[in-house]
Amino acid sequence: MGGLILSNEKRTPGKVFKNVYSTLLLIFSTVLVLAAIFTDQTTLSKEVHSALAFVVLWVALIWLSMVEGSQASLVGLPPVDMALYEESHPVTHKIMKIVNTGENLDRYLMGRQFLVLALVFIENLCGDSIEGASVLGLPQGVINVFLASGLALFFMTAMIAKISAQVNASRCMLDYVNNHFATFTLYVSLFIEMSGLLHIC
Numbered sequence: 001m002g003g004l005i006l007s008n009e010k011r012t013p014g015k016v017f018k019n020v021y022s023t024l025l026l027i028f029s030t031v032l033v034l035a036a037i038f039t040d041q042t043t044l045s046k047e048v049h050s051a052l053a054f055v056v057l058w059v060a061l062i063w064l065s066m067v068e069g070s071q072a073s074l075v076g077l078p079p080v081d082m083a084l085y086e087e088s089h090p091v092t093h094k095i096m097k098i099v100n101t102g103e104n105l106d107r108y109l110m111g112r113q114f115l116v117l118a119l120v121f122i123e124n125l126c127g128d129s130i131e132g133a134s135v136l137g138l139p140q141g142v143i144n145v146f147l148a149s150g151l152a153l154f155f156m157t158a159m160i161a162k163i164s165a166q167v168n169a170s171r172c173m174l175d176y177v178n179n180h181f182a183t184f185t186l187y188v189s190l191f192i193e194m195s196g197l198l199h200i201c
Contacts, residue, residue: 026159029152033057033127035135036147042133044125057126064119064161066185067112069169073177074099074108074186076170085174092178095186104190110198111189120157127153 037045037053045053077096086093099105129147134140146152169176176182192198 022159026155029146029155032135032138032146032152033156036129036133037127039135041130041135042125042127043130046130053126057123060119060122060126061157061161063185064116064123064157065165066181067115067119067189068162069165069176070182070185071109071112072166072169073173073182074105076173078105089174089178091180091183092174095177095183098186098190107193108186108189110201111192111194112185114192114198115185115189123153123157124150127156 033042034054036042037057038050040046040050042053044056073092074095077092078100082093082096082100099108128150129143131148133147134143135147
């Protein structure tokens with residue numbers, strides 16, 4: 001995420017500027033999307049209810065962050081001796097017993113990719129603005145660039161649910177999947193692959 005500054009990095013003016021403007025961009029994008037939702041100017045908020053669109057959007061973003069982070073962990077952990085973390089990270093150990101069996105890692109990756117696309121599709125239903133949307137009294141040019149084009153929702157998805165999750169998981173692989181949410185995500189991904197939807201791959 002743009003605001004991440006590692007302790008061993010020097011805070012140069014250029015890095016500080018990038019972190020600040022990236023954070024402001026994320027806040028601005030999030031405010032725009034939520035404003036469109038609560039004024040019933042997205043597909044789901046217009047056709048159903050703004051509260052439902054709000055909840056579903058955040059559930060999809062949070063679940064997508066687990067899907068993306070889990071990939072970094074589950075792809076990185078197979079070379080690590082499982083005995084080293086059996087007691088300290090019991091849920092991770094159980095997950096890796098499944099992942100390290102047969103072709104389960106490949107199966108997980110296939111199902112996980114479908115899950116990513118499904119969650120992004122759901123996010124678009126919740127946060128993609130309808131034609132002619134206008135929020136917060138902003139100029140139509142700003143609305144066109146950020147809302148009508150989908151750029152605001154793209155920044156939310158990339159910064160909240162994808163990049164930050166992958167970076168955190170790549171640095172904390174054992175901890176990231178040491179929970180039952182990760183277990184649930186693994187089983188859903190394996191079930192999707194088992195369904196045969198993607199077997200042409």
